[in-house]
Amino acid sequence: MPQLSRDACRLLQAEELVERYNAVEKVLAEATQKLPRFAERDVIAKVKANLGELAETMTRERFSIGFIGPSQAGKSTTVGNLLSVSKDECPAPQGSGGPTTSVPTRLVPVAEPDPRCKGSDRHLIELQYMTKAEFRDRIRDICRLCKLEYDDNVRSLLEAAQRQTAEQPHFKAPDHGVLVGLLQATLEFPDVIQETPRVEVGDFSRRRDYTTHQEKPTKYTLLREVRIHFVTDAMSHDIDMIDLPGLGVDKESDDALTLAFLPQLDGAFMFQESHQMKSATVSTLAEPMRDQHRSTLGGRVWMVVTKCDNLNELQIQGPPDDPDQPSAFCHLADTLKNQGLGSDAVIFVGNFYYTKLLGLPRQPDGTLARPTPEILVQFETVVRFDAEGNPVVPERCSKYPGQVEPWKRFVTDGGLSNLRETMQTKVAESVRSQTRRAVTERLGKIVEDLISALEIAEQQSGMTMEQMRSAAMWSGRLAAIVEQVYREPRFVQPLVDGVERNMDRLLEGWGMPADRNLATNHSNLARVLARSGAEEATVQTRNVVAEVKKALEEETGRQPPPDAPGLETPLEHWGVVVADYLEPGRAPGRGEFRQSVFAAIETDPSPFESGGHQPLAPSDYLDVLRRKIRRVSQIYGSRLVNEVRRHIDSLADRYRAVGSDADRVDSGAKALYGEFRQRLVSLR
Structure with a gap:
């Protein structure tokens, strides 16, 4: 196992951790070389595997940050406004009342266009297809949903699925459609699914064809991920933004795809609409990530509350005749607490209000103009300023200090500058800090496992x-x-x-x-x-x-x-x-x-x-x-x-x-076991 260089671990920004990892790896390498019988133990194979996984974490180029939430929560619109691009250039196609994204879409921020871009495209789009193993797993998952017995023979399975649809036309009809489409696509395009991922460059203008559900199966039905190298400075180049299919639509297979992807995320922006602050989707999405990140999501997940420009007085202030009844802000505070998120891990967004401000001439410093009287009237319930021109915070919101500044940012410009700043600096630094903590814990566990193994071997050598x-x-x-x-x-x-x-x-x-x-x-x-x-x-x-x-x-x-x-x-x-x-x-x-x-x-x-x-x-x-x-x-x-x-x-x-x-047990090696154990003890 090679030593790690500081350049290879650039993203982690933790030289001491790199040095400690290398010291542990050196002890392990020397111990397995000088103690060949000890090297054959299962525990050593496990330690080597854990070190390898840790090395992968430490040498990653970017953190993976998900854009997740229920379908139609405004993710695509928010992405377009975040990147300050038009609908024609927005990497995430907007929905039309039904499910939009059907495949994970990874946005990789870059400073300049990639030379592989086609024609006049500024943004490179890579199409990554499923491997044979991934295709089998995907088909098995959908078969379980449809209560259909899996068959390695694609043609036989397709016939079984079509028979089941004919006999029970309304049972899991949307998921049957997905299953039949995948099976038909692999029969029609047999060269697409391979042992290793097939990758090809696509046309940016056709991204909707690649990332959304289509009426008829094509080879793009077999995609596992769409990767867009997007020219932008609106987000840190230390992160990838991954748009996942929204939950809660009629296709349970889309839900399964998203939930299976969640453990790969280092952090997330979790979207939910302002009128439903306690959506069950939040818990459904949070649990797999919490399992992956050892029960804590603090510093990794932010709640993006959309459609705040559509809140009514009852939602903002609660029932006027019963001050003890909760408002939307109370529900949000409960959700943040229940999911283990920071009380300030929230970004209020109003995309419609933001687009209204975009239509005004900008201020001399380039920032968005203040809303006109006409705009203030249009959003009078939520957008208010005091006599000095400062944003007014609703009384119920002011009870939760962590929500006050995000609300002010929403009133000022729809909250998009807050989201953009978080994407540019806060998310990478916060996730980096959490990742360093996790790496420290994992490396410490590896050290303890090795010390324990050497203690046992040292004991055995005298028995x-x-x-x-x-x-x-x-x-x-x-x-x-x-x-x-x-x-x-x-x-x-x-x-x-x-x-x-x-x-x-x-x-x-x-x-x-x-x-x-x-x-x-x-x-x-x-x-x-x-x-x-x-x-x-x-x-x-x-x-x-x-x-x-x-x-x-x-x-x-x-x-x-x-x-x-x-x-x-x-x-x-x-x-x-x-x-x-x-x-x-x-x-x-x-x-x-x-x-x-x-x-x-x-x-x-x-x-x-x-x-x-x-x-x-x-x-x-x-x-x-x-x-x-x-x-x-x-x-x-x-x-x-x-x-x-x-x-x-x-x-x-x-x-x-x-x-x-x-x-x-290596005979006559008691002293050597003790020497390596002591070296590891010093690395605790």
Whole structure:
């Protein structure tokens, strides 16, 4: 695996990461050269594959940013206005009430026309066709949608699809049309689908033919992607903009195509119309990206709210007779929060308003003119300025600081300058930062995997074959003990019962004050119960760990564990676990776990209303506290069992690893394993 150069990793702009990657790769290369048996292990093949994937990420030329959302949300119009081009030059054809884009369209910004451009074209358009494997996958996906059995024989499958259409003409009719079109196209143009992607240069003027659904199948029906090298400075040259088919049309196959493409995106502008701020499409699109980017979309996704120039007073201010009812801005804030996006990750857009401003003479500095009185009247609900000429922010919008500036930008020029600035600078820098973080995490995981593999090999190099076999067998014995702890009440049920009894006795002995003082005294009682419960749990925990130790001793009596230098026996391991973690109530890397459980008694909402009002009788109050006591006792018991399982599982995993690859140990290489391990430790 070659070393990476700084030039090759230009997009990442992280020299320290490149140096660290190269250092890890160098250690791996030397280790596999000097330790040939170690190099044969599956874990090393996996590490090499992960390093290769990481290298691909680090050496990419541009980030892929999607333009995604429901169909007819104004994506194509916004793209044209963003690029400041006419409809004739806009790379994304505008819709006419139905689905438009049928194939992913990648816009690659360039400074000058490509020499391969045809005729007078300024923008190069490349047509990339599906490979045989991609075509099979696409057909299989549509067959699943249509409940049709897949057949490798294209002609037979076409006949089956046509029979199904004849028998059930209305069942998945749009998707049947797509399937039949693809099959007919590959029969009519058999040379298009190849093992590797076929690429050809097209005519920019025919881009609608390439990117949209056509009545009759052509060879363009077999396209996997249309790539347009577009001359523009309206977006950063560090990103590609990818227009994907909109969701929510009658062709589920288009939805499937878009959803399958989402994991390839580094970020996205997610479009939704202003009158539907909580569209289910947002969640549908966000989930695959969240899975790809480790649960976070912050810094990667911006919400583009279109048709803001069409909002009415009710949507802006909410119902006038009920100020508690949400406005469009409230719904938007909820959506941003629910999807894990920044509160300011929003761009308000009004394309119709923007085109009206375009029709006016520009100001001396080249910016758009202020709206005329006629335009103000036309958009009087949303476009307002105060006496000083500053944009007016609706009251409901002002409650969400992150939405204020985007709204002002919308009022000023329809929000297009905000979108353009984001495309020119913000998106690349933000996605770059997120990518650096992700690369750091992935590289750290690779380092830890290698260290672990070397630790295991170092341990094995000092063991006999019999000891390694014993470790493998004991991994199963430890797993069986874990299941006992989980399933058999004798381990943890006495703890739950003991803790509950202790707090119940305390509750019964508490001198109940008069009804009027119950609310006042509740906090004192809750504090005492929490502390007493935690103390009793500490005592009962000792009984649990003693019971687990007994199980380990019994298993050791039946079959001695491996006795190898540097490898803990189960009882040695358990002694350390009890002293360092279970006795003090600590979890490795996660802090304290006992006090926080019982503190819930104290921090839970009081059963009394504020102001000392007393809605409960003493007997009802005691029932509430008893239920809390029972709940926290059970929660702690469950938490303790999970901690016990985690610690025993960790030793079982180590034994299992030591017992694996016993025939892939380099003899006499213990010191060498240790040397490489130490070098990697320094790269953590």
